[in-house]
Amino acid sequence: MYSNLFAQPPYLLLLFGLLISVTCGVAFQKVLKQTVQQWYKAADEGSETNVDALSVFIPFLGICGGIFAFLAAGLEIVINSWKLSGAIALPLTIVTGRLVWSQLKVLLVKLQEGGSQALDLDNIF
Structure with missing residues (x-):
């Protein structure tokens, strides 16, 4: 019954890894x-904000997990x-x-x- 689910080579895991990465990427965006x-709202009010927000990091971890599953299945x-x-x-x-984080x-x-003007794409590095 489950022979197609855990088939060799793991095409289903490859597909799931890609699906997880795309889904978490949309949530991350x-x-x-x-x-x-x-x-921007907090800058108008003068309060301090945090760059390392957990709400941003968790979808990024989901992207990394999906990439791991995709890479591992593809390499297998x-x-x-x-x-x-x-x-x-x-x-x-x-x-x-x-590195990406x-x-x-x-x-x-x-x-x-500096706002969006600080991101000069010509001088990013």
């Missing part, structure tokens, strides 16, 4: 827009070993997620301090 709007299709594909996909996901924090701090 909406939460980020709402957080930035709250920053090629390598045919779940342990090895997971051992490759986990550090890739952690390092990439950490740190760059996003820098951009959010610039946005918070």
